[in-house]
Amino acid sequence: DAGITQSPRHKVTETGTPVTLRCHQTENHRYMYWYRQDPGHGLRLIHYSYGVKDTDKGEVSDGYSVSRSKTEDFLLTLESATSSQTSVYFCAISESGRSTDTQYFGPGTRLTVL
Amino acid sequence: SQQGEEDPQALSIQEGENATMNCSYKTSINNLQWYRQNSGRGLVHLILIRSNEREKHSGRLRVTLDTSKKSSSLLITASRAADTASYFCATAWMDSSYKLIFGSGTRLLVRP
Structure with a gap:
């Protein structure tokens, strides 16, 4: 596996609580992505980053915010978790953001919002 | 709306047989990639085919791309x-x- 870790790997939380997921890479890749995976929907892009402090929205960004203060870390925050955000969250990285780049994925975080 | 839709949703075969999966998409693309996901794991890149390529091989994998039909098969x-x-x-x-x-x-x- 590429040097990508996600923490926590599993989390159960209650509706209305804030949640932060962390993605850490050791590859020094410029681009980082957060996806969510739900049955029947494949992976959907939440937010991505193209450099330190440079982020942009994906197709399902409502209710999520991100931050990237260091090249190696990309944080995903649910300000006030809702049951619809129960999902498996994957972080991915790519070297330069070219369309031909391979994206390397972390092991995922399973989040349950009660 | 999703760009790629795979068909079939599920496939069960016997060891030694060939497996074919199809992907259709809606708009012009630069390239198409296939990824594999083992249960409980992240996705792993398998193969990339560019829009100007029609067929590509990698080991036991063969990918085709038909841009006129906006479809690919693995x-x-x-x-x-x-x-x-x-x-x-x-x-x-x-x-x-x-x-x-x-x-x-x-x-x-x-x-x-």
Whole structure:
């Protein structure tokens, strides 16, 4: 596996609580992505980053915010978790953001919002 | 709306048989990629085919791309139990170079 870790790997939380997921890479890749995976929907892009402090929205960004203060870390925050955000969250990285780049994925975080 | 849609949603075959999965998409693409996901794991890149290519091989994998029909197929020959996984196509749009749009995947079960 590429040097990508996600923490926590599993989390159960209650509706209305804030949640932060962390993605850490050791590859020094410029681009980082957060996806969510739900049955029947494949992976959907939440937010991505193209450099330190440079982020942009994906197709399902409502209710999520991100931050990237260091090249190696990309944080995903649910300000006030809702049951619809129960999902498996994957972080991915790519070297330069070219369309031909391979994206390397972390092991995922399973989040349950009660 | 999703760009890539895989067909079939699920496929069950005997070890040694070939497995074919199809992907359709809606808009012009720069390239199309296939990824594999083992249960409980992240996705792993398998192969990339550019929009000006028609066929590509990698080991037991054969990918075709028909841009006129906006479709691609992934063929796994001589399947093994270890090929059991979900397979996703992902398209890179012409006007958005750094985003991949993933389909909903095909679940492949290879029976020993």
